[in-house]
Amino acid sequence: MIESLEISANQWQFLKNSEKYVEASQEKHVETSQDNARPLVLECTRRQFLTAEDILARLAGSHNQKPRKGILLADDVGLGKTTVAALIAWVFAGTGKRVRILAPNQVMKRRWAEELNLHISLLNQCATNLEVGAGQIKGKFKDKPNSKNVERLKGGQIQIATHSLATNGKKIATDLLIVDEAHRAKGENTRFSKGLKKIQKDAKRVLILTATPFSIQVAELARMLRLIGGGNEEKRSVESFSKAINDVYLGSTARDSTKVAERLTEKANLAVEKLRPFVIRHGIDDLPNEQTAFGQSKDWNIEIPHANPEELETMIRMDRISRISRNAGGQNSKNTNDPRYHVGWQHFDQETANLATQVVEGSVPEQAVFSSHLESIQRLRNFKSPHSKMKAVGTEVKSIVTKGEKVVLFCDHHATAQELTVYLNNVVPNYSRKDAPRLSVWKQAWKEVLTSAFAEDDFSDSLSEPFIGWLCSSLIRAQVWDWLSSPVEGAMELAAALKNRKVRGQAGENFEFVAGSATHLFRALRNSPSSESILKRAYKGIGSLPGNKYRVLGICENPDSQSNPSLILNNKSPDTAISIFNSPFGPDVLVVTDKMSEGIDLHRYCRHLIHYELDPSPIRTIQRNGRLRRVNSWASITKQPIKIAYPAFRGTRDYKLVQIMKKRMDSFSLLLGGVPDFDVDEVKGPQEKWRNEVICNAKNKLGGLGRKLNAKNPRNPDN
């Protein structure tokens, strides 16, 4: 028997009036130009409100529904799951209930706090029946990543904690437990998984936010369903659909594709039917009204020349020599055709050097062959020309940044990211506008701008001075000077220009003023403990904020000791660099690895994404794209498309990977994320062709399947 919530539908009446809420946000935006938030977009808010209303009605058992223990919200990335969950959290807290939110990490924890804070003034205006205030948000936001403190929650409070809260074994009674990215539980026996199982018993209701249902392991999905009250029937149906998906990707391809497609369709329909009461999901492509808000996605073709014979010979010789070494029991027992060899030379050259130090066991003939290949590789690599793919991508990147746009490039490997960062930094030109005011003028102008903006705030020297110093660095000065179209004289005139001119040389009401953007950035930095710490250290003369020297910035792990720390950050919590890239200032080119593909926004000033090196995982690729395709993206502000490029180095493994990935991504939404990772070397053309036939057959019958899980108006569920 599910305990009553004692929340009536009247208490979320405001959700029926998204227009009012959006209007309020727009008014607030005009009034307080300092606010970091862009005004809400009606189409998106309407859908988010409907989703929140549907979830609340199901949890509370309103409109003659049976109350449910929990709901799984599995919207595509970028649709604002956090917003929906924050609204629900406020309805609970606003009516005196206790809410606990489990975020995957500290960064996301702060993101939750921001989201909750964002709604306070709007709710106070539009939902006067709810008691909503900043004081209700609890959580230790300073850098204590492993904090396991169990807050004693009073009614009306919201605790934001990391997943680790679930693992401390203590009883944590709550009215609503929100688990963000619950699919990270990964396995029945992990501490988090066990902890979740335990604490959900102390929670009256559970809201789980997760990725596309079948992109996660089916066992995980089944476990999540059980957490929210699902039973064996649901478990069986998802397992059955998952098996049908696996059958397509792993089973015999000698069968009749039509029959396999029929089976897939049947299992998919059954699974969706069983999931409907428990799962709400929207696919980004199923929301035509909101496309303007996300930004239309457009294919971006970057022409890469075919690998030339020398490049291919170098790689093939490496493949050969690695195999000889492996067969002779050498150290190189891994992939002989390493994916990194196809997209850059850095790792290749390192491995060549390693192989050169190896003594190959085996007969004299084998040693002769080994040495011969090694010599040939060294001879071929003597011509230190940049990698062809990098060169072509570099030309395109150069063209993008010259037009005043930012671009993010994703790599699968750190070595590739490092090499790409260094290369792009060499080819991306510096800002060229001359006649900029002197440094002292800039300092004075920025001080004027920021002092007036933070007149009523705590604006200590230990934070502001390094920030102004950063704004006055050669790169940011040149960058901002480039945006200010006409000459200025003196600090006051410059300050006025900073206040009156829009960022990135744009004009129009949607764009922020330069001064406003700087204020937002400073606020964001100040709110992040790690950024605050960097500012304080900079004040003491130790280091500086990143992104003040080069137009290119790389973030990846373990850069080699010789790499330039101003160019490549080895930052385990890259909040600061991300905040800067998400502002109009600083680097225009960001090179990252998949560490940055989940849970981080990069969309606010960037609409160009290049998959320089793909991870062989369709979900990862989708997540990368989700960094830019989000509500209120730069694309939607500029009314320009989001451009996503999959450059492929023809003639190499890289090209093959891109071709397969494009096809698999096409079926991602159709199969509710059930598109498995693949080993590019194992995928055979004919088999993949057969799979595509199955998907194509199923597509005709499954076209609207995903939409069956969309939120419904609880007052009129049939509509």
Add this chain to the structure above:
Amino acid sequence: MNKPTFGWHSLLDSKRPENSSLIQALFTTYDRPDSIFLAEQLLPKLLNLDRLPNVEGLERQYFLIGLDAKLKELHDKIVVISSFVRDEALNENPSDDRAYGWVWNSIRHLMVGHDRAAVQHAKLWMLHWQDEDRKGQWLEIVISSTNLTGPAFKSQLQAAWSCCVLLETRTSQQRLKSWGVLPSFLDELFSSAGGHPAQDSMRELLSRAECPKNVSFVASVPGKFSDKELQRQSWGCAGLSKIRPGGAGRVTTHILCPYIGAWDAATLKQWLETFGGSADCLNLAWIDKSHPWAKNWILPESTRNVLIESESKMLQIWHDSHTEGDTSRFHGDHEPADNRWSHAKIYGFRSARSKRLLITSANFSPSAWGASNGNGLIEIKNFELGVCIEQAEAEFWDCLDDFDEANHAIVKKLQPMIAKILQWGQAKWDGQVIEIQCRAKSQENLIGTIEISGSSNLVVEAWQHDSATGHISAIVDWVDQKKAPLHVRLQYETANVTETMIITVFDIRPSRQRDKCLPPLDVDPETAQRLMDELLFDKYGGAFPSEEACDLMGSEVSEETDLKSVAFNDDYSVAAFVFARQHLAVVDNWQRALKNDSDDPTTRKRILRDGERLIEAFKRQHERDKKTEIEQNEHGISIGSKLAIEELKLLLQTFSESKVHD
């Protein structure tokens, strides 16, 4: 229809271990060996060929090249010894030699009668096998009544015995002795055929294995032998004394043969006495006049009369033309409607409970078993070979009944034996000249025509007579290395007599020159070369191109389809890597083969030679790959072949006995 166990293909079944390969072989036959049968039926089985000969298009070309390659590998290791059959010109099928005459460039065909007249009538196969990992070797011996011709397999019922014995590493005289007359039979046979190294190697094989228990051999060799000589070496009927069943009393004899010679009472008595038999205990299985076999089975009336007069029994092999050819069955698997005629030669000897079954090539004739020539000597005209199995018996004799002598299928008399003018021949080509040798009673009226593959015939202009050997010989120039001579047609023609002898030409050039000759293919030379190269790659584990293309496409490829374009357009494979790994895998497998066979000099030499051939093949492949690169606008395809050449050269350089030819 025949059951599979009794169909003609069963005669090709081997007892060898799975995945074993042939090292050498000896076949003997009476009739001139049938090239088509050899090439399309026997050799594909023995040489593990996986392509089909009778399929149109590329498949057949692959088959021909595959067969040619295997035969070149086993050059002079397969020996066929036959008789010269005078009337072979009449049976000659011209398309036979045109299609497969080239196989005799690699298979040594010998004729008996090098020194004196002889008839080779034995049907012996000796097959030397080696298993896949080259750790074990076997000798398979087949003794039967089957000639190496298509009709012998497809239109005749045959009796056969076979065994497959494991070969020891070392030779032993004791083991050799266990084979009884067989080693001496081989000596005589090879000697009559003009000699060949296979004689020693076959003897050596026999000395590496024990003869199976309860088995002994009975052989005949042509010649005139005194009793003393026959006591020392029991040829012909003397051999029967060695296999007579034990126990006292007379030996009952059963005979099933399609050809019965001219026996008189005395000769018959003499033959029977050698093993303790008697005429009244002799049973001859025979047919009536209306039997379908009557046109093939021969019994002279005189012999029939001798048999009846000596109270021998004639037992009827029954046949009913009204009941779908129902006939007496030889055993349980023998289908009643079998329309093949029996060519089996089976003898059964019984004395009390002691039994012997003789499976042999020897018909019941004095030529086969020998008969007194009136000078106190026993004269045998034929090479015959049989195997005697102790305590074995044919079941069907008990089912046969006497029948009315008026119904006996008989002939009035046998065709008189006319002495042949042409008696023996052989020919070989060393790349410069074709050397022909023959034994003929007359040099006059002798015409020699040499058929050359893909070229017009040559005529032998001058014959030489060697008084020492009595041979007639000729030497004809022929230097075109790509067109090998196939055979020499010797024709002796007078107003009264016409005789034709076909002598195959054996290619004795070094292997590098031999490689230059291709079998006649229905494709242009460039394609032919490509197919040959592919088969060589295939030999060392290279992915077979058409299979690869099928795999890439996921469906069958028609011949008209452009394989390359399909492979490149509809696939995710990285072409340069696929090609490179495929080619370099060939190098790896070649190197592995060399390592595994480093102890065997012959095999090692062959593999090293293959290394050289691979370099040449990869050079050609490199050119083809470069062409593909241009056609498909796909770089890097040719890198793999380039690297394969580079590696092979390096590897070969380390072996002093091998030379790389650029």
